[in-house]
Amino acid sequence: xxxxxxRDLIGEKILLNEGNQGKYIAVLKEMITEANKPWxxxxxxxxxxxxxxxxxxxxxxTKPFLxxxxxYECSGQKVEFLDDHFDKLTYxxxxxxxxxxKWDEINQINEESEIILSLIQQELRRLKSEYLIxxxxxxxxxxxKRGRSxxxxxxxxxxxxxxxxxxxxxxxxxxxxxxxxQYVKGATFQLADGEKIDLSHGASLRLNKTQFDPYxxxxxxxxxxxxxxxxxxxxxxxxxxxxxxFCHNSLLLQLLNSFNKDSLTGVNFISYxxxxxxxxxxxxxxxxxxxxEDDITFDRFEFTSDTGERVLTSYATQFSQDK
Numbered sequence: 001x002x003x004x005x006x007r008d009l010i011g012e013k014i015l016l017n018e019g020n021q022g023k024y025i026a027v028l029k030e031m032i033t034e035a036n037k038p039w040x041x042x043x044x045x046x047x048x049x050x051x052x053x054x055x056x057x058x059x060x061x062t063k064p065f066l067x068x069x070x071x072y073e074c075s076g077q078k079v080e081f082l083d084d085h086f087d088k089l090t091y092x093x094x095x096x097x098x099x100x101x102k103w104d105e106i107n108q109i110n111e112e113s114e115i116i117l118s119l120i121q122q123e124l125r126r127l128k129s130e131y132l133i134x135x136x137x138x139x140x141x142x143x144x145k146r147g148r149s150x151x152x153x154x155x156x157x158x159x160x161x162x163x164x165x166x167x168x169x170x171x172x173x174x175x176x177x178x179x180x181x182q183y184v185k186g187a188t189f190q191l192a193d194g195e196k197i198d199l200s201h202g203a204s205l206r207l208n209k210t211q212f213d214p215y216x217x218x219x220x221x222x223x224x225x226x227x228x229x230x231x232x233x234x235x236x237x238x239x240x241x242x243x244x245x246f247c248h249n250s251l252l253l254q255l256l257n258s259f260n261k262d263s264l265t266g267v268n269f270i271s272y273x274x275x276x277x278x279x280x281x282x283x284x285x286x287x288x289x290x291x292x293e294d295d296i297t298f299d300r301f302e303f304t305s306d307t308g309e310r311v312l313t314s315y316a317t318q319f320s321q322d323k
Contacts, residue, residue: 001079003039006031015049015080016072022064023050025082025094026072039076044069047094049082051102064095118245119275125242138171138206143187145201150187152205168220170205172197178206215247218268218283226299229313230283233303236311237279239272246271251285263288278306 001014009028016024025047032040045066052062066072068091089097141152144160151160163183171178172189174197181189187199199205210216219227219241234240248269268283281303288296300314 001076001081003031003033003076005081006039006041006076006079013046013082014043015082016043016045016066016074017078017080018066018074020053021062022048022052022066022098024064024066025049028079029071031076032073041074041076041079043072043074043079045072045091047089047091048098049094051095051098054102054106067091115275118273122242125244126240137209139209141170141205141207143199143201143203143205145187168207168211170207172199173204181205213247214249214252215241215244215270217252218247218249218270221251222299223297223315225315226297229299229315230281230301233281233301233311233313234272237272237277237303237305237309239274239279243272243274243279244270245273251287262290280304 001009006028010030012028013025014028016026018024024045026043026045029042029044032042045068047068048064052064054061139154140156141154141161144151144153146160149162149164151162153160166183170181170183170189172181173179180192181197184190184196187201187203188196189199190196211220222230231241234243246269250266250268251264254264254266264285264287266285268285270281270283272279272281281301284298284300284302286296286298290296294317296317298314298316300312303309303311303313
């Protein structure tokens with residue numbers, strides 16, 4: 001603000017711009033003018049117009065350095081016109097409003113960041129590389145033989161886990177490279193191309209922690225035709241597995257707590273989302289395990305979008321009892 005404009009505002013409220021340290025409402029008390037020097041302002045602080053910038057690196061809330069009724073001298077270049085309606089707000093009232101505006105600003109940044117992070121995670125999931133965004137991505141084991149059976153041993157936790165019925169996909173080090181292997185029986189594992197290899201006692205195995213995700217565990221449990229039925233419904237809405245945002249896997253809970261049961265029924269609830277819509281899938285399932293015959297499997301996927309559109313897909317080795 002130049003001298004002429006400031007002279008007309010003596011005794012009036014003006015805006016003091018201190019950059020990252022905030023903007024303040026003040027009364028211009030007087031001007032200090034000297035020949036061949038920029039003019040200076042003597043102000044009386046009466047409010048906070050914009051809260052100081054927050055240091056996100058140090059996670060510290062910087063408080064306004066100018067308080068109510070404080071007399072402050074500054075360069076006239078920091079004095080600006082006050083266009084906003086201020087009227088009868090006290091210093092504390094203006095401070096709370098400035099804090100609320102700062103809250104809205106940070107919250108908007110946070111919401112936008114969450115959306116971007118979600119999109120990145122979805123793309124990494126589509127590329128089967130979601131594990132890259134997590135720390136300590138793998139659990140490492142040693143293959144050990146105890147009696148006639150093989151187990152995996154977690155050296156860090158000093159825990160031994162049986163391999164029988166293990167649904168996870170491991171990685172084994174072959175020729176210096178980690179490659180995916182699926183447990184078959186004993187010390188035998190199968191490669192992705194179907195070739196079988198026998199590992200020895202003490203062989204190293206690792207497990208990607210993303211497989212502990214309830215949704216991934218569900219996909220591992222489903223038969224291939226059931227996965228096709230699920231993907232058929234997802235495709236109708238332009239979705240993929242990477243769009244999953246929540247999975248309540250009741251089937252897993254039943255499997256973990258019902259070792260002696262030969263039949264299971266229930267519903268899983270799965271949520272998906274893209275940039276425009278939300279979707280909910282009810283996965284109705286039935287499992288009947290037979291000792292000397294093929295197991296009976298039934299899966300029905302009921303899709304509902306937030307616009308009310310519905311899709312139904314299913315797979316069964318034989319008709320469900322409720323059909």
